[in-house]
Amino acid sequence: MNLERKDAVRLSMMRAELSTVRLDGAGGVDVVLPELRDLLDTDVVLLYSVAAHLEEWRITRWHQAGGDPRCGELLGEALGKKAASSIFYYDVLWPAAAQRNRVVDASRWIDRSSPGTWEASRMYREVLEPVRMHRHSQPRALICDGPSLLAWFGALHPSTESRRQMRLLSALVPAVRQRLTLERQLDDAPRTANALRAAIEHLGSAAFIIGAHGAIHETNAAGRTLLTEDRTEIAQALQNAVARRPNAREIELVPLVDRGVPTHFLAIVRGDPVAERIASCVKLCVTRWSLTARQAEVLALVARGLANATIAATLRVGERSIELHMTAIFDRAGLDSRAALVARVLTSD
Known part of the structure; x- marks a missing residue:
């Protein structure tokens, strides 16, 4: 993808912002x-998400730059009336593979896939026409983590979008996806130091809060397990990651920024060994606690760090159903908190 130098520089700055977690909660998508x-x-430019809540659909996040601020309110009202499938032209839980993480002109796609329906649609009449954006083109991407939708991300443009606009949006999709995936793993916890320490317990991978030179300040249960197995190797891997040296392990670094505090990093150990260990630990706990097949599915997603609403969307059931399964799992495990449950699963042997 060939971009002009000035465009590439500005995109690089945006990627850097998206890759940084600020402990005061500022920054990220809104910047x-x-x-x-x-x-x-x-x-x-918009980024928004919707999710099922009990018997209705709701907007779970809305970020908008430019245009009439009533857009989000109008979409929220439309969602409250009928099923989401009557508004959107795609599966809001599991979009088709061809729609995931790629920029398309939604207007042209609708004309091809459902010709003659756009002007009669609820999105056209109830959401976009009242704010005079019903004729705009819609270059957008459906940001997904695996098959599940994280957010609609794109623009509303008064004329046919240019190739440059499509290239720029496409270039930013991976950074947006990485940011939203991380936020979902952290369960949208407030970015305070104490909340972050609690939130990393819900990650499905070993995670560490480290200093600028790789010193370990906090870790989660999976991280403590790794340290028990080989503290020297993990410490060296974290130092190599901060120094950008070749590394024996795949480690994702997320800068943590707070006013008046030296930069720290959230270091997440990625790679198949961790995923395999989680699967193995979950399987052991399923047998040990005599869980049902559905409870086993829920436990596997909890161990990966997903929130109840996301688990419900993934399994295509109501959030109340997930709450009932969680209560049953807590009873069988003899535990009373999500953090304790994840810790027990990830330290099972």
């Missing part, structure tokens, strides 16, 4: 969208 709108020279 990037206005910059992206200016770079695209367009009317509106």
Whole structure:
């Protein structure tokens, strides 16, 4: 993908912002969208998510740069009336593979896949027409983690979008996906130091909060297990990751920034060995606690760090059903908190 130097520089700055977690909760998507709108020279840039809550659908996050601020309110009202399938032209839980993490012109795609339906659609009449954006083109990507939808991300442009706009959006999709995936793993916890320490217990991988030179300040249950197995090797791997040296392990570094505090990093150990260990630990606990098949599915997703709402969407059941399964799992495990459950699973042997 060939980008002009000035565009590449601005995109690099946006990627850096998206890769940074600020402990005061600021930054991230809300900083990037206005910059992206200016770079695209367009009317509106949006990122939003919807999810099922009990018997209705709700907007779970809404970020908007430019345009009429009523857009989110209008979509929320439309969602409250009928099923989400009556508004969107895609599966809001599991979009088709061809739609995931790639930028398409949604307007043209709708014309091809469902010709003659757009002007009669609820999205057109109830959401976009009242704010005079019903004729806009919609270059967008459905940001997904695996098959499940994280967010709608794109622009509303008053004319046919340019190739440059499509390239710029496409270039930012991986960074947006990485950011949203991490936020989901952390269960959208407030980015305070104490909350972050609690949140890393819910990650499905070994994770460490480390200093600028790799010193370990905090870790989760999976991380403590790794340290028990080989503290020297893990410590060296973390130091290599911070120094950007070749590494025996795949480690993702997320800068943690707070005013007046030296930069720290959230270091997440990636790779198949961790995933395999989680699967092995879950299988052992399923047998030990005599869990049902559905409870086993729920436990596997909990061990990966997913929240109840996300688990419900993944398994295509109501959130109340997941709460009941969690209660049963707690009873069988003899535990009373999610953090304790994840710790017990990841330290099973």
